[in-house]
Amino acid sequence: MTEKLVVVGNGMAPGRALEKLFEMAPGKYDVTIFNAEPRTNYDRILLSPVLSGEKTYEDIVIHGDAWYQEHGVTLHKGRKVNAIDRLTKTVTAEDGTTAQYDKLLIATGSVPFIVPVPGKDLAGVLTYRDLDDVEAMLVAAEQGGSAVVIGGGLLGLEAAAGLAMRGMDVTVLHLMPTLMERQLDTTAGNLLKRAIEARGIKVITKANTKEILGTAPNGAPPRVRAILLDDGTEIPANIVVMAAGIRPSAGLAKEAGIETNRGIVVNDRMVTSDPDIYAVGECVEFDGNVYGLVAPLYEQAGIAAKGLAGEDTKGFVDKALATKLKVTGVDLYSAGDFAEGEDREEIVLRDATNGLYKRLILQDNKVIGVVMFGDTSDSGWFFQLIKDGTDISEMRDTLIFGPAYAGGAALDPTAAVAALPDDAEICGCNGVCKGTIVNAIGAKNLTSLDDVRAHTKASASCGTCTGLVEQLLTLTLGDSYNPNAVKPMCGCTDLSHGDVRRLIVAKELKTIPDLMQELEWKSSGGCAKCRPALNYYLLSTWPGEYVDDGQSRFINERVHANIQKDGTYSVVPRMWGGVTTPDELRAIADVADKFKIPTVKCTGGQRIDLLGVKKEDLPAVWSDLNAAGMVSGHAYAKGLRTVKTCVGTDWCRFGTQDSTGLGIKLEKFLWGSWTPAKVKLAVSGCPRNCAEATCKDIGVICVDSGYEIHFAGAAGLDIKGTELLCHVKTEEEAIEVIGALTQLYREQGHYLERIYKWRARVGMESIQATVVEDLPRRKELYEAFVYSQKFSQKDPWAERAKDHVDAHEFAPIADLTSMEAAE
Amino acid sequence: MTMDTVWLDVGAVDDIPSQSARIVKTQKGCIALFRTADDKVFALNDRCPHKGGPLSQGIVHGTSVTCPLHNMVFSLETGDALGPDEARVATFAVKVENGRIMLDASSFASRKDAA
Ligand code: SRM
Ligand SMILES: Cc1cc2nc3c(=O)[nH]c(=O)nc-3n(C[C@H](O)[C@H](O)[C@H](O)COP(=O)(O)OP(=O)(O)OC[C@H]3O[C@@H](n4cnc5c(N)ncnc54)[C@H](O)[C@@H]3O)c2cc1C
Ligand code: SF4
Ligand code: FES
Numbered sequence A: 001m002t003e004k005l006v007v008v009g010n011g012m013a014p015g016r017a018l019e020k021l022f023e024m025a026p027g028k029y030d031v032t033i034f035n036a037e038p039r040t041n042y043d044r045i046l047l048s049p050v051l052s053g054e055k056t057y058e059d060i061v062i063h064g065d066a067w068y069q070e071h072g073v074t075l076h077k078g079r080k081v082n083a084i085d086r087l088t089k090t091v092t093a094e095d096g097t098t099a100q101y102d103k104l105l106i107a108t109g110s111v112p113f114i115v116p117v118p119g120k121d122l123a124g125v126l127t128y129r130d131l132d133d134v135e136a137m138l139v140a141a142e143q144g145g146s147a148v149v150i151g152g153g154l155l156g157l158e159a160a161a162g163l164a165m166r167g168m169d170v171t172v173l174h175l176m177p178t179l180m181e182r183q184l185d186t187t188a189g190n191l192l193k194r195a196i197e198a199r200g201i202k203v204i205t206k207a208n209t210k211e212i213l214g215t216a217p218n219g220a221p222p223r224v225r226a227i228l229l230d231d232g233t234e235i236p237a238n239i240v241v242m243a244a245g246i247r248p249s250a251g252l253a254k255e256a257g258i259e260t261n262r263g264i265v266v267n268d269r270m271v272t273s274d275p276d277i278y279a280v281g282e283c284v285e286f287d288g289n290v291y292g293l294v295a296p297l298y299e300q301a302g303i304a305a306k307g308l309a310g311e312d313t314k315g316f317v318d319k320a321l322a323t324k325l326k327v328t329g330v331d332l333y334s335a336g337d338f339a340e341g342e343d344r345e346e347i348v349l350r351d352a353t354n355g356l357y358k359r360l361i362l363q364d365n366k367v368i369g370v371v372m373f374g375d376t377s378d379s380g381w382f383f384q385l386i387k388d389g390t391d392i393s394e395m396r397d398t399l400i401f402g403p404a405y406a407g408g409a410a411l412d413p414t415a416a417v418a419a420l421p422d423d424a425e426i427c428g429c430n431g432v433c434k435g436t437i438v439n440a441i442g443a444k445n446l447t448s449l450d451d452v453r454a455h456t457k458a459s460a461s462c463g464t465c466t467g468l469v470e471q472l473l474t475l476t477l478g479d480s481y482n483p484n485a486v487k488p489m490c491g492c493t494d495l496s497h498g499d500v501r502r503l504i505v506a507k508e509l510k511t512i513p514d515l516m517q518e519l520e521w522k523s524s525g526g527c528a529k530c531r532p533a534l535n536y537y538l539l540s541t542w543p544g545e546y547v548d549d550g551q552s553r554f555i556n557e558r559v560h561a562n563i564q565k566d567g568t569y570s571v572v573p574r575m576w577g578g579v580t581t582p583d584e585l586r587a588i589a590d591v592a593d594k595f596k597i598p599t600v601k602c603t604g605g606q607r608i609d610l611l612g613v614k615k616e617d618l619p620a621v622w623s624d625l626n627a628a629g630m631v632s633g634h635a636y637a638k639g640l641r642t643v644k645t646c647v648g649t650d651w652c653r654f655g656t657q658d659s660t661g662l663g664i665k666l667e668k669f670l671w672g673s674w675t676p677a678k679v680k681l682a683v684s685g686c687p688r689n690c691a692e693a694t695c696k697d698i699g700v701i702c703v704d705s706g707y708e709i710h711f712a713g714a715a716g717l718d719i720k721g722t723e724l725l726c727h728v729k730t731e732e733e734a735i736e737v738i739g740a741l742t743q744l745y746r747e748q749g750h751y752l753e754r755i756y757k758w759r760a761r762v763g764m765e766s767i768q769a770t771v772v773e774d775l776p777r778r779k780e781l782y783e784a785f786v787y788s789q790k791f792s793q794k795d796p797w798a799e800r801a802k803d804h805v806d807a808h809e810f811a812p813i814a815d816l817t818s819m820e821a822a823e
Numbered sequence B: 001m002t003m004d005t006v007w008l009d010v011g012a013v014d015d016i017p018s019q020s021a022r023i024v025k026t027q028k029g030c031i032a033l034f035r036t037a038d039d040k041v042f043a044l045n046d047r048c049p050h051k052g053g054p055l056s057q058g059i060v061h062g063t064s065v066t067c068p069l070h071n072m073v074f075s076l077e078t079g080d081a082l083g084p085d086e087a088r089v090a091t092f093a094v095k096v097e098n099g100r101i102m103l104d105a106s107s108f109a110s111r112k113d114a115a
Helices: A012-025 A044-052 A065-070 A132-143 A154-165 A186-197 A251-255 A294-309 A379-389 A413-418 A435-444 A449-456 A465-481 A497-506 A512-516 A530-541 A555-559 A582-594 A615-627 A659-670 A732-749 A753-762 A763-775 A775-791 A796-801 B105-109
Strands: A003-008 A029-035 A062-063 A074-077 A081-084 A092-093 A098-100 A105-106 A108-111 A125-127 A146-149 A169-173 A202-204 A208-214 A224-229 A235-236 A237-242 A247-249 A277-279 A285-286 A323-324 A334-335 A344-351 A356-363 A366-373 A423-426 A569-571 A599-601 A606-614 A642-645 A681-684 A697-701 A706-711 A723-728 B008-012 B020-026 B029-035 B043-047 B057-062 B064-066 B073-075 B094-097 B098-104
Touching: A003 A012, A003 A098, A012 A029, A012 A062, A012 A294, A044 A132, A044 A154, A065 A074, A065 A763, A081 A251, A105 A294, A105 B064, A125 A530, A132 A146, A132 A154, A132 A237, A146 A154, A146 A235, A154 A169, A154 A186, A154 A237, A186 A202, A186 A356, A186 A366, A202 A465, A224 A237, A247 A555, A277 A294, A323 A379, A366 A379, A379 A413, A379 A465, A413 A465, A423 A435, A423 A465, A423 B043, A435 A449, A435 A465, A449 A753, A497 A512, A497 A530, A512 A530, A530 A732, A530 B057, A569 A615, A582 A599, A582 A606, A582 A615, A606 A615, A615 A796, A642 A659, A659 A697, A659 A732, A681 A732, A697 A732, A697 B057, A706 A732, A723 A732, A732 A763, A732 A775, A753 A763, A763 A775, B029 B098, B043 B094, B098 B105
Parallel strands: A003 A029, A003 A105, A029 A074, A105 A277, A125 A237, A146 A169, A146 A237, A169 A202, A642 A681, A681 A697
Antiparallel strands: A081 A092, A092 A098, A108 A247, A208 A224, A224 A235, A323 A334, A334 A366, A344 A356, A356 A366, A569 A606, A599 A606, A697 A706, A706 A723, B008 B098, B020 B029, B029 B043, B057 B064, B064 B073, B094 B098
16 A cells, blocks of 8 residues: 655655655655645756856755656645644645645755844845845846845855855855854955955954844835945845854644654654654754755755665764865855864964965874865865774875875775775765766766766766865776866866856856956967857857857858858858759859859759859859748858758648648748857758658657657767657747747757757756747747847848848958969 | 068058967968967978968967967977977068068978979
8 A cells, every 4th residue: 555655844855765765665655744835856056157147046946846746746836834733644735735645754944044133124134044045135136236144154255255256245254353263263264264355355353233224114125235344344134144043944843742852862763752653964963063064965865765664774874075166257165163172282384375274183093183275185084084084194294285295005095995895975965976977978978067967867966075186087097087187168168068157157257268368268269169169158148249250160150151172152042941943043053053063962952052163253142042931041151051941731642730831930930040050940841751750950840639749869970860859739929839849949059069968968868848848948948049030031142142240251352363473 | 591681561461360360361371371369470381291270360379379270389499280280380570570470481482392
C-alpha cells in the first residue's frame, strides 16, 4: 500500500531528500508538499548571482513543474501550513487546505533575524532570503538611489555587491570593528574591506543602528528614508536590507508539541520527538548545533530519505564546513573552526601589496581551520587536510605555502586527490562523490569544468570545490586536460564566453572598447576570435541601441556574400520556403549571363547559388536581383539560413497541414536575425518527413492534431537527430514557441555554438521549462525577439546596392593599373 | 637594383575605415592598405602566401591581420606570419602626410612575386 508523505516547506533540503527517496523507493509514498513560496524548488545559494545579474531565475531552478508531475507529487505552491494535528495526523494550511500523513517531513528552513530597532516595519526594509526579496531589491535598484545593508557577513556582502552592480549607492553597516571577525583577524578584515570598497561600496564598521527613519506620513504608508546610527550619523537609504543572521523556523513544530530548543530537536536519523515526524534543513537542531550551509543539510536529507525508504543508515555527524564568498572578483574562502582556544595555534601568511592572506588554525598538529583571501587555489587541499585530520608535523614549516612546497610526491594535490576513496565527497552542496565524477568524465567524454558541472552538478552551486573538480579532471584526462585552454574566449582574456555574456548585462557594457577596458582585455583591440563574438553579444543584448561594428565581422558577413577560394564571391538569394517562380528564375538567369557568372548550382538548402562573382560586381548583381523582388539569403550569416519545406497539403496525398505555407511564414518571421551560430529550419507535412526536419536546428513535423516542434538536430560535422520540444495545436502557437526558442538561444548561446551544443550545455529541462511550461516567459521571449527583428529585417543587399552602405568595400582606393611598371 | 623612392599620393587616411583595409590595384596585382585603430597605415601584398587569400578582406586587430581563408595571422609591421606558421608577405614603404597616404611606387613597380 502506498503511504502518505506530507512535506512542509520546499527548500533545498527536502528537495534533495525527495530526489533520494524517489531513487531508493519509487512509488512507496504518495507525496504532498506545502510551500509558502509560490514556486517550485530552486537553488537558494545562487540568489546572489541572480541579484547581480550574472544568472537568471531560470538558471537556478532545481526542479521544474515537470519533475513534480513525473513523480506524481502534489505541490501546493504559495500555501503556508499553520497547524499540525498529531492526533489526526493532518496538516492544515492558512487557506484551509488539509492533508493527511502517515509520515511528515518538516523542512521550514529559517527566517532572517530582524534587528529590533524602531522603524523596522517601514516599507522598504527588506530581508535577503528568497526570490521575492531579490525581486523587491531589483525593483528598488531600478529607481537607483541608496541602499544600506545591515550586517557585513557573507550574506550582507553578497547583497551589497549585487545592489552595487545594479547601480545603487551602497553602504554596509557592520557592528564589529572588522568584517567577518570570526574568520579573519584585523589585517585580513581590512583587506576584505578594501576589496569591497574597491567595488564602490562604503563599509562602516562599529556601526550600531539606532533607528530606521521614515518619510513624514502624509497619507501614504511611511517608507524608509534614512538610517540613524548611535553616534548621530544619518545615512540616506531608499532601501534597507537586514542581513544580520538567521533563526531556525521552529514555531510550527513547537506549537504542535514537538520538542524544540533553538531549532526542532532531531536525533541522528533526523527523527523528531514524534517517531512519525522527520525534520531536515536549517530548521533543525542536532546535538546543540544549528546549520546555515547546504552541505550538512544535504547530508541530513540523504539520511531522512533512507529512513523514509525503510533502509538502515549511518547516523548524522557534525563535520567541518567550507564556504566561499560569492562576489565576483573577491576571492575569500573559509573552512573549519576558528574559535580561540588555549590549545590552538595559528600560522599566518600576509602579502599586503598583492592583497594575499592565508591563515591556518592548528590543534594537536592537525589543521582545523583555514581562511584564504586573494588566492584560494589551494583551498581544496587544505580542506582535505581538515577532513582527513592529517598529521602535519612533517611539513609544518612550509605548510602555509600550499601543496606545491610541501615536498614529497604524496603531497602533490593531484596525488592527494588520487588517493581519495571513490566515495569521498567532493561537492558538499550537491553531495557528489569522487567516483561519480570520475565515471562521468570517462563515460560521457567530459573535458571541461563546465561539462562536469552540467553532467554531475559538482561545483555548480557555491563553487567551493572547483579546485578539487579540476584536479579530478587532470587526474582522469592527464595532459589532455588543460583548464586554461578550454575556458577563456581567446588569448585576449581569461573570461569565458559565459562570463562575458553575463558581465555585458550586469555591467551594462555597450561598446567593444568599453567592454575591453572594463573587463581588462589583455590585447589592444582584441583578435579575430573575440571581436566577432563580442560584436554578436552586444548586438543581441542591446537591440536598437548597439551599432554593429562591421570591422569585427568576418568578411562574409561584412560584404554579405561568401568568399571563395579564389577571392571571388558566391551569391544566394532567398527563396522563401524553397518556392520560386518563373520570373525569379528568369532574373537569376539574366544576372548570370550579364555578369558572366561561371557556376549556377542548386544548394543543399533548396535554393540557387551563383558562384564566382567578382567583388566589385556584387552591388550591381544585388541591384538586379532586388529589382526582381529577391533579397539576401544570408547564406553567409551566423543567423537564419534556410527553411526547407515539403509540398504538404498543397499537393501531397499524405500532407496533414500546410507545411510549405508554415515554412514560408517562419522564414519571413525569422529572416535577418543574428544568432550565435547559423540556424536552419525545415517543416515537413507528415511524419514521412521529406523536408528532413529531424536533423535541423529547429524542425516542425506536421501531424493530424497539430505540429510537433523538434530542435537540436545536426547534420554537418556531427550527425544527430532532433529532440521533441513540444506539441502544439495551431500555427500561431508554433510560431510563438519557435520565436521564443530562438530568442532564448540568442540570449544564452555562446558564439559559434549551434543549437544542439547549446542544448547539451544548458539541458533540455531548463529549455522546456522556459519556452514550453512558463507561458508568460515564453511570451516575453517571443516579444523580445519581435522587438529585435524591427532592427534586423533590412535587406543588406538593398542597403548596399541602393544606399551605398559600406561603398568602400567594393571599390579600390586607387587604381594604378594604367601606370607603367618601373621594370 | 636600388631605385629612388617615388612617393605617390594614393588617397586619404579617412578613405579607409578604422581597423580595415582597401586595395590599390597595380599592373602586378593588388596591394592592401591597412589602417589600424590608432590610425597607422601599412601596405602589404594582398596575397596570402598560404593559398593566395586576399588579406585586405581579413579582420584587422592591433597591428595584425587574420587571413579570411584559413586564419593565418600576419604582422602588418613586418609581414611575418605570427604564431606557429613560417611565412612572410611582402610589405611596402608607406607614410602619412597631412592625412594623405603616400606609397612608395618604386618598390611595387619592381615587385616580382605579384602576378
Ligand atoms: C552552398 C552549400 C553547398 C551546396 O552547394 O549545396 C554550402 C556551402 C558552404 N557551406 Fe554548408 N553549404 C550548404 C548546405 C549545407 C548543409 C545542408 C543544409 O543546409 O540542409 C549542411 C549540413 C546541415 C547543417 O548545417 O548542420 C552544411 C554544413 C556546413 C558546415 C558544418 C556546420 C556544422 O556546424 O556542423 C559548415 C562549416 C561551418 O559552418 O563552420 C559549412 C560551410 C559552408 C561554407 C560556408 C564554407 C565556407 O565557410 O566558405 C560553404 C560556402 C560556399 C558558398 O559560398 O556558398 N556547411 N552546409 C549549401 C548552401 C545552403 C544554402 O542554401 O544556404
Ligand atoms: C543569499 C543566500 C546565499 C547563500 N549562500 C550560501 C552558500 O554560498 N553556501 C551554502 O552552503 N549556503 C548558502 N546559503 C544558505 C542555504 O541557501 C540554506 O542553508 C539552504 O537553502 C536551507 O535549506 P532549507 O531547505 O533548510 O530551507 P529553505 O531553503 O529556507 O526552505 C524553506 C522553505 O520552507 C518554506 N516554509 C517555511 N515555513 C513554511 C510553512 N509553515 N509552510 C509551508 N512552507 C514553509 C519557506 O517559504 C521556504 O521556501 C545562502 C542563503 C542565502 C539566502
Ligand atoms: S561540403 Fe560544404 S564546406 Fe565542404 S567543400 Fe562542400 S561546400 Fe565546401
Ligand atoms: S590563404 Fe591565407 S591562410 Fe590560407
